Each structure stands twice: as structure tokens, then as C-alpha cells.
Amino acid sequence: MDDFSPSDLKTILHSKRANMYYLEYCRVMQKDGRVLYLTEAKNENQYFNIPIANTTVLLLGNGTSITQAAMRMLAQAGVLVGFAGGGGTPLHMACEVEWFTPQSEYRPTEYLHGWLQFWFDDEKRLKAAKTFQQARIHYLQKVWQKDRDLKNEGFEFNSEQIQSALNTFHIRTDAASKQSDLLLTEAQLTKVLYKYAANNTNAAEFKRQHQPDKNNINKANDFLNHGNYLAYGLAASCLWVLGIPHGFAVMHGKTRRGALVFDVADLIKDAIVLPWAFICAKENATEQEFRQQVLQAFTDHKALDFMFDTVKGIALQDYSTHDIEAQNL
Structure with missing residues (x-):
């Protein structure tokens, strides 16, 4: 052959x-x-x-x-x-390179050019960060309202607890004057989502830990770590195809290197990885079963499509005359 x-x-x-x-x-x-x-x-x-x-x-x-x-x-x-x-x-990581990316430079350049139109301007970069935050909530709403399996597990987007947290999130996001304000608001929302998911799955004593649990006592933490890496893979793939280097972050740039990968991955983590990590932990699923469930959810809810649409929309926005608006949401 x-x-x-x-x-x-x-x-x-x-x-x-x-x-x-x-x-x-x-x-x-x-x-x-x-x-x-x-x-x-x-x-x-x-x-x-x-x-x-x-x-x-x-x-x-x-x-x-x-x-x-x-x-x-x-x-x-x-x-x-x-x-x-x-x-x-x-x-x-090898030599502090997160992903071994194909070394083709015959990729589109318009998205990088568009990204650089706003990235060196603090105000425009902040607006782009807010667009990311708005997009992730829109995707959360779309997935949780559509996915019957999540609804059956008690994940209701219109629940009073979620709506109260989102109202606070939107107010603080709109009022944010710098990226650190957005990061704090994001962390507060994620904490609420963890508590909501833990209550739904009878994991009331859950405490987020980023290090692997060698005793395998709390599978939700390990599944969250695992699922997040899968989301990072999709984000890295999206950025490579569009030709945008990982260093041009809008949210996490001062706290993590290669941070645009984390910005893009955040678009889908709350909607898919977070609830399924807790559900699969409750069901005592294996790593493979959890991975299959998350990958299927990525496909069902067109997670990669959503990443591409959001990043392309931000990159191609006309920054000379208009405020940034989320595209294709």
C-alpha cells in the first residue's frame, strides 16, 4: 500500500x-x-x-x-x-513543551493577525477575556439543557442555586477592570459548581485536589484531572490548526505558561468534564469508562466545533470599529 x-x-x-x-x-x-x-x-x-x-x-x-x-x-x-x-x-512535558505539534508553518495566518490586533491592547484583551467567560456560560446552558443524562442526574441549569451563582458571575464579570478580577470570579463560580455537583452525587465531603489520589479514595478529583487534560488536548489542537501560539492568553497569562490552551479548554470544562467526573465517581467507574463517557460527550455536544467557532469569532472581529462580540454562539 x-x-x-x-x-x-x-x-x-x-x-x-x-x-x-x-x-x-x-x-x-x-x-x-x-x-x-x-x-x-x-x-x-x-x-x-x-x-x-x-x-x-x-x-x-x-x-x-x-x-x-x-x-x-x-x-x-x-x-x-x-x-x-x-x-x-x-x-x-519534554523541554517544557506541552504538546509535540506538527511543524507545518503552512497554516492560516489570518487568525494570528486578528488575534494580534487586540492582544497588545489591555482594554481589548480584557474584552476578549470577558467574551470567553460569556461563551463558557452559554455552552454550559446549551449542554445542560440538552443532555438528558445530566438532567437525570440532577444537573438542572435553571436550578435556583445555579441561577443565583450565574447572576453574581455576570455582574462581577461585567464590572471587572482587570484579568485578576475575572480569575477570582471564575474561581468563585467553579467552587459553586463543585458544591452543586457534590451534593447531586452524594459526595458532600469533596475537596478539590490537583494531585493524584494514590489511595483512590476520591475518584472525582482524579476524573477531573483526567478530563481536564482531554480538554487541554482539544484546545491545543484547535490553536495549532488556527496558527495561534499558546502564549497569547487573555485570562491565565500571568499565572501559567502556554496559557491560551487553558483559556480555550475552560470553554467546555464546566459543562462536560465537571459533571461527568462526579457522576462517574459516584458510579465507581474505571478510568477507561470515564474517558469513554467524556469523549462521547465531547462528540455529542460538538465541543471542538464550539472551540473553533469561539476562537475564530474573537480573532476575526473588527476591533477598529466595534466592541468584541461572541460569534456563532
């Missing part, structure tokens, strides 16, 4: 790609013009195909290796590759 050309591999738009993979204890290689992963079974080795033309992110966990030929084909297809610990967390 002949090798595909890079143009053949990019026939599926990144915003429409359905797959993210986390692999462990296997070897990723190129064979007959395809990217495969090899696992060692008891009696024989088994090969499984990775449909790279329909894949955004490949996370490699414990006990994995990858060949140079496979990396070349993944780069041609525009697949981001990251190395992670067991269960997808933490994300390990």
Missing part, C-alpha cells in the same frame, strides 16, 4: 474529527502506510489501527513507545502527541 500524502490525510477538518486516544503498554508504529499500535497478548501480539485522518490528539501513557516513522505520519495528519502518566495524568 502506498503512503498517503499530507493532503490526503487532512481531508477531514479538525473541527469535525471524532477521535482522541490514550494508549498505554503498547508500541506505536507505522506499517503498510498506516499507524498501528501493538499490544502483547498472552499467546500472540495484536495490532490495532489508529485512524489518524480522523484523530485530533494521541496521549501516550505508561509503558509506551513510538517510532520515528509513526511520528512522521502523525505529523503529516496534523495529530498532536503528548506523553502522560498513568490514566492520562499528569501530562509530562
Whole structure:
């Protein structure tokens, strides 16, 4: 079978790609013009195909290796590759690079040019940050009102507790005069959402911890970490396709390097990762079951499409005559 050309591999738009993979204890290689992963079974080795033309992110966990030929084909297809610990967390970094991104510079430039129109202006950058905050709430509303499974678990967007928190959130967001005000408001809302989710799933003693729980007592924390890394993968893929460097953050720039990835990932974390982390913890799900649930929710609610639409809308806004407005929301 002949090798595909890079143009053949990019026939599926990144915003429409359905797959993210986390692999462990296997070897990723190129064979007959395809990217495969090899696992060692008891009696024989088994090969499984990775449909790279329909894949955004490949996370490699414990006990994995990858060949140079496979990396070349993944780069041609525009697949981001990251190395992670067991269960997808933490994300390990090589030379402080979060993601191994394909080194193609033949990407669109208009989004970077648009981004730079406002990024060096403090006032415009603050307005862009507020747009991100408004967009994440719109997406939260859209997902929670549409998803029957979340409703069955008690996640009601119109509940009094959620609406009260959102009213405060909107007032403080509109009044914010600097990014630190937005970060504080965001943290306060997230705290309410954690409490709401914990009450819904009988996890009243939940306390957020970002370090892995070695005793596996509180699975919700581990699932939150795991799901957040999946969201970071989608965000990194979105930004790579649009040609916008991770350093041009609008929210987290002073607290985290490569922070635009975190800004974009925040668009979907509250709506999808947060509730499913608590639900799956209540059901004592495995890491794989949680991952499958979250990835399916990303697909069902077109999370990557939403990221692309929001980032493109902010980048292409005419900043010379109009205030920033969220596009395609």
C-alpha cells in the first residue's frame, strides 16, 4: 500500500474529527502506510489501527513507545502527541513543551493577525477575556439543557442555586477592570459548581485536589484531572490548526505558561468534564469508562466545533470599529 500524502490525510477538518486516544503498554508504529499500535497478548501480539485522518490528539501513557516513522505520519495528519502518566495524568512535558505539534508553518495566518490586533491592547484583551467567560456560560446552558443524562442526574441549569451563582458571575464579570478580577470570579463560580455537583452525587465531603489520589479514595478529583487534560488536548489542537501560539492568553497569562490552551479548554470544562467526573465517581467507574463517557460527550455536544467557532469569532472581529462580540454562539 502506498503512503498517503499530507493532503490526503487532512481531508477531514479538525473541527469535525471524532477521535482522541490514550494508549498505554503498547508500541506505536507505522506499517503498510498506516499507524498501528501493538499490544502483547498472552499467546500472540495484536495490532490495532489508529485512524489518524480522523484523530485530533494521541496521549501516550505508561509503558509506551513510538517510532520515528509513526511520528512522521502523525505529523503529516496534523495529530498532536503528548506523553502522560498513568490514566492520562499528569501530562509530562519534554523541554517544557506541552504538546509535540506538527511543524507545518503552512497554516492560516489570518487568525494570528486578528488575534494580534487586540492582544497588545489591555482594554481589548480584557474584552476578549470577558467574551470567553460569556461563551463558557452559554455552552454550559446549551449542554445542560440538552443532555438528558445530566438532567437525570440532577444537573438542572435553571436550578435556583445555579441561577443565583450565574447572576453574581455576570455582574462581577461585567464590572471587572482587570484579568485578576475575572480569575477570582471564575474561581468563585467553579467552587459553586463543585458544591452543586457534590451534593447531586452524594459526595458532600469533596475537596478539590490537583494531585493524584494514590489511595483512590476520591475518584472525582482524579476524573477531573483526567478530563481536564482531554480538554487541554482539544484546545491545543484547535490553536495549532488556527496558527495561534499558546502564549497569547487573555485570562491565565500571568499565572501559567502556554496559557491560551487553558483559556480555550475552560470553554467546555464546566459543562462536560465537571459533571461527568462526579457522576462517574459516584458510579465507581474505571478510568477507561470515564474517558469513554467524556469523549462521547465531547462528540455529542460538538465541543471542538464550539472551540473553533469561539476562537475564530474573537480573532476575526473588527476591533477598529466595534466592541468584541461572541460569534456563532
